[in-house]
Amino acid sequence: MPKVVDHEERRGRLAEAVWSLTVRGGLESVTLRRVAAEAGVSMGQVQHYYATRADLVADAVARAVRALDARIEASIRAAGAEGDPETILRKCLYAILARDEEGLRLLRLSVAVLGQAVSDPAMAAVLAPGDDALLSFTAGLIAAARAARGAPARGDDRVAADICWTLATGLGVDVALGHRSPDAAKAVLDHHIDTVLTQPG
Amino acid sequence: MPKVVDHEERRGRLAEAVWSLTVRGGLESVTLRRVAAEAGVSMGQVQHYYATRADLVADAVARAVRALDARIEASIRAAGAEGDPETILRKCLYAILARDEEGLRLLRLSVAVLGQAVSDPAMAAVLAPGDDALLSFTAGLIAAARAARGAPARGDDRVAADICWTLATGLGVDVALGHRSPDAAKAVLDHHIDTVLTQPG
DNA sequence: ACGGTTACAATGCACCTGCATGGTAACCGG
DNA sequence: CCGGTTACCATGCAGGTGCATTGTAACCGT
Numbered sequence: 001m002p003k004v005v006d007h008e009e010r011r012g013r014l015a016e017a018v019w020s021l022t023v024r025g026g027l028e029s030v031t032l033r034r035v036a037a038e039a040g041v042s043m044g045q046v047q048h049y050y051a052t053r054a055d056l057v058a059d060a061v062a063r064a065v066r067a068l069d070a071r072i073e074a075s076i077r078a079a080g081a082e083g084d085p086e087t088i089l090r091k092c093l094y095a096i097l098a099r100d101e102e103g104l105r106l107l108r109l110s111v112a113v114l115g116q117a118v119s120d121p122a123m124a125a126v127l128a129p130g131d132d133a134l135l136s137f138t139a140g141l142i143a144a145a146r147a148a149r150g151a152p153a154r155g156d157d158r159v160a161a162d163i164c165w166t167l168a169t170g171l172g173v174d175v176a177l178g179h180r181s182p183d184a185a186k187a188v189l190d191h192h193i194d195t196v197l198t199q200p201g
Numbered sequence: 202m203p204k205v206v207d208h209e210e211r212r213g214r215l216a217e218a219v220w221s222l223t224v225r226g227g228l229e230s231v232t233l234r235r236v237a238a239e240a241g242v243s244m245g246q247v248q249h250y251y252a253t254r255a256d257l258v259a260d261a262v263a264r265a266v267r268a269l270d271a272r273i274e275a276s277i278r279a280a281g282a283e284g285d286p287e288t289i290l291r292k293c294l295y296a297i298l299a300r301d302e303e304g305l306r307l308l309r310l311s312v313a314v315l316g317q318a319v320s321d322p323a324m325a326a327v328l329a330p331g332d333d334a335l336l337s338f339t340a341g342l343i344a345a346a347r348a349a350r351g352a353p354a355r356g357d358d359r360v361a362a363d364i365c366w367t368l369a370t371g372l373g374v375d376v377a378l379g380h381r382s383p384d385a386a387k388a389v390l391d392h393h394i395d396t397v398l399t400q401p402g
Numbered sequence: 403a404c405g406g407t408t409a410c411a412a413t414g415c416a417c418c419t420g421c422a423t424g425g426t427a428a429c430c431g432g
Numbered sequence: 433c434c435g436g437t438t439a440c441c442a443t444g445c446a447g448g449t450g451c452a453t454t455g456t457a458a459c460c461g462t
Binding site for chain 1: 408409410411412413
């Protein structure tokens with residue numbers, strides 16, 4: 001077993017280059033030569049780690065999705081310390097609204113991939129909306145937050161959670177396109193959460 | 202003035218070919234030769250009507266946006282006959298949820314273009330979210346619908362309208378990607394409208 | 403020390419791309 | 433009938449693409 005190198009680190013570096021290129025010029029600007037140049041390596045190295053271009057971008061996208069999920073989970077853990085369900089709910093929804101540079105990159109990348117996902121089911125599958133567990137978790141938060149506000153329980157927690165995430169992703173698209181600032185998006189999301197947690201008459 | 206042909210009709214035909222190709226294989230699959238083949242004409246004809254590939258796709262996208270706007274307006278006019286503000290509100294939000302084949306095509310196309318818009322400000326500008334007039338109009342509908350339900354007026358009509366459209370576009374993305382059926386999306390949207398129109402306690 | 407495996411690097415190749423060019427046929431005003 | 437404009441079509445070209453191939457240097461186990 002000669003010439004031991006850290007494959008994970010190499011692939012990560014290449015995926016990072018794919019991210020940069022995609023954010024800067026769309027997925028169609030991702031070519032083997034450009035990725036190599038961006039990563040500061042030779043094209044042969046890219047070929048050595050990925051059999052085909054499709055493999056390369058698929059791995060890069062998969063890594064981005066994992067990074068985004070990790071951000072949401074980190075948000076939950078960070079807010080979890082406070083215990084207040086409403087705070088946790090807000091914080092974990094904020095997670096996809098790109099409050100920092102890295103988040104904005106991931107958001108832009110996701111939207112860029114959306115275009116490809118329309119015609120590529122494999123991509124569409126990777127970008128599937130919040131899984132069932134996340135939806136249930138969020139629904140629980142909403143129920144708890146309503147209770148904490150003294151509002152009566154409603155049976156629509158799951159739908160309400162679904163709406164929250166869909167709205168958040170919609171806002172995320174606007175942020176990625178520069179149509180909204182992250183703060184403005186956050187304000188809209190806050191307003192919606194207020195509406196959801198306020199009991200109907 | 203010899204050889205009179207209908208330019209508008211020719212361009213429309215070519216734009217239609219661009220739509221089909223984009224929906225089927227993404228924007229990057231739109232090449233001059235493929236567009237010509239799809240439209241059943243020679244590549245020279247495509248070049249005759251568009252100076253550059255960028256012009257071609259820009260025109261095709263602009264036509265799609267106009268078609269979508271026309272759909273929304275048509276929805277408003279159709280529902281306007283009933284007079285009931287809540288009905289009009291629902292109908293015009295449904296308009297982007299692709300209940301028929303043509304709507305689904307337009308929706309898919311829009312999402313495909315989203316990817317390009319991340320790195321192309323010109324595209325992003327064309328896809329700008331609902332203009333101010335539409336937002337004001339929708340806010341008016343919400344206020345009227347609330348009044349019709351006997352709910353007290355709130356000052357947040359514009360934000361509520363913003364949320365409605367953002368949620369609708371988010372649902373539209375899911376529909377375009379096949380993650381939701383149009384009916385399921387409609388149900389979610391209905392639920393949200395109910396929440397918005399119900400007065401808080 | 404050395405054979406074998408790994409990790410690249412360099413280059414070549416067939417294909418496809420947008421766009422430029424030159425030719426041709428149709429048509430219409432005079 | 434005819435000069436001029438329009439509407440193409442066919443082809444050529446330089447450049448870029450993904451991928452295959454070949455070469456080479458480094459390293460490890462034995």
